[in-house]
Amino acid sequence: MKTMRYLEVGQMDDLGRLDTPLHRLDARIKMVTVAVFIIAVMSFPRYEVSGLMPLFVFPFALIGVGKIPLGCIYKKVLPALPFALFVGLFNPLIDRDPMLTLGPLALSGGWLSFASILLRFTLTVSAALTLVACTGIHRLCAGLEQLGVPSLFAVQILFLYRYLFVIGDESIRMFRSVQIRSTGSKKLSLRVYCALIGHLLIRSIDRAQRIYRAMVSRGFDGQIRLLHRTQPGWRDAIFLLGWIAFFISVRHRNPARIVGCWLTGEGL
């Protein structure tokens, strides 16, 4: 059993309820900014390494202003890594043309593109996680709805999220009670597994029915109305335009190379 993954969700949600200037920004503005950021990152040519570095300003600044613990973000980047790592690792194997020499060391194009993949991965993932940590799921979903996502889907995410903790607790209790009675083996046999999952499923369906009754008792008519509490103001506009200007300029001119040339005393 993956150790109570959903508990991490609760931690992210606590962060989402902090009150900082970043948290107070309109959720839509933050989503759009992060989307532009991700597109900017992905649009770099595949061998780009140094050009990506200045973009780290964005997640770092958000983490700083939003009072988000750095560890909380980067602890999550690693477990998500394997697939990108797996696919990326083939680049050094396949693309072996030397591309960059550092004294006696020759780096192949594959290694460069591999490094680039890892950088992109870290950038996009940390930006996405930071977005959630500085907004909170309830504001994200309200924002999604305002951006035109069908309200049924926004509500679906909220419900899933709400009952994640309830069903997660239930599954852990059931899993433990099975483990206590099984003879030391950590893995369940398919038979036991299916009974466990089946019971969990039945409990979930029953719960859904009870929730439905509770909803109906309070006048539910098929439509869930979400409260929208924020309206974008001039702060939001500055945030959005400022960062987009930054992304465009970084994408266009590589400040890293300028700094590098200045430090190593070379001409541009």
Add this chain to the structure above:
Amino acid sequence: MLANRRRIINTPTLEIRDLSFSYPDGNEALRDISCRIEYGESIGIIGGNGAGKSTLLQHLNGCLMPSKGNVLFDGRPVARETLAEIRRSVGMVFQDPDDQLFMPTVFDDVAFGLLHLEVSSENIAERVRTALERVSMSHLSDRPPYKLSGGEKRAVAIATVLALSPDILVLDEPTSNLDPRGRRRLIKLLRGFDQTRIIATHDLELVVEVCPRVIVLDGGRIVAEGAVTDLLNNEDLMFSHGLERPHILRHRHPH
């Protein structure tokens, strides 16, 4: 104030007439239930597990419809046409607050019912605040429900119903999963309401403290009805229906 005046002119009573109910699988859960509950009364429905308490409660706001008989609210039967109005006047507090608190924050949860009443947004905020104050949970307004303690969840679940200013409060096992302090607070809260309260439970000490009148259910039938001290002191009656005489009464009437 306005609500009070309305109630004086027009005191809503709840009447159950010959109600029977069978589940689709043929299991007969309720048989010939009849009783009348006056406005402002606090009545306990007691009985062992499977006696039909929850099933009966489901009928009070039309979550289940009777196979036979009627539930009359202020003289009008619970039916498709009257459902919306009746659900507004009957506030249902479910056994597991996790089923009742499904929105992302306490505020959203209390506002949920109001949003369906087309109340203006300033009014909503005001009514949410009052409802939370009534159960002393105003400080939790922005918290997510899953982070609350059992007692807090229960209190907020009651607030979600109070916000709709119901005439009748229906509570299913309100003290289940509460620690003694939470239970004490809840009893105090329940005693303070002036609405009709219908409480289904097997916590008999709660019944003794909150409900002057009691209905005993067993096997889907009403087996006894009367004043709380009379019925609950009847050791044979209690024992034969899977209940027992509460300690609190033993101390009041020592042998």
Add this chain to the structure above:
Amino acid sequence: MHMADALISPAVGGMMWVAATGLIAWCSKKVRAACDDRLIPLMGVLGAFVFAAQMINFAIPATGSSGHIGGGLLLTALLGPHAAFLVIASVLTVQAFFFADGGLLALGCNIVNLGFFPAFVAYPLLYLPITKSAKNGARLWIASVAAAVVGLQMGSFAVVLQTLASGVSDLPFGSFALLMQPIHFAIGVVEGLATAAVVAFMVRARPEALVTDSLRKPLRPVLTGLLLASVLIGSVGSWFTSSQLDGLEWAIQKTSGNEEMETPETGTHCRLEKVQEKTAFLPDYGFKDADSEEANAWPAVEIGTSVSGLVGGLSTLAIAALIGFSLKARRRNE
């Protein structure tokens, strides 16, 4: 099998986003039209259920490894394709939000790969016809395994296509497909068996839970035809490519060939790039440089400037970190 942001290009990610949001809108409309309010809490709770179920593993007999249910097919069997698709999409969205599984740009890819194929291809074309009205017995097991395998095969094949169309990875089409398809065949068999077992359990324990007739209407013939065509193209394509390849060895051999192909190709290259996004089968070899003009100037990078690029890169990274920390420190002092 979560696709990652780092492996796709904005064009591919954007296209898949459009496809995914279109499907979400369409399914939301369908579910609304079914007018079954009970579905709203049911879908939400089942989403949480899938999440929880994915945390529990079981031992795969005779292999020593363990597996868990993905849940796509099970959800479809319970809810019908439209509602199930929305639930799968919401699970993937929450995973992308909170665990960085996949990523935001790749979310569209993931929703299509893991939601569309089981719900709208494998379920109507395999699961339903094979199970017919039978709710238990051999038919259920065959249907479930077949649908799970085919759904996952198409999903993983889509991952391969999307990766190649993006051109971020150097993995050749054939060997990537050879890596992905067999793994997902095994995963599919396990998923199918587990799904069938849970459905069989539900048939015994709670038969009425499986009835969602209002949402089970068969798809229109045109749509079915389109879907079938895509399946055929996909399977023929994968068969064709994998039959003429010999695994990784071939891949490495091909790499040495790459050197000759590289230089004279600038002309076709640009054209290919445009086609690349539309037809995913073409890029059987890694493209050297991706999109912009800056990139085309790439082979001319001198050693000196690239060293300075590295130094500069590291120092800007340090500056970025410094900015972040100082902002944090300032806020703490306030």
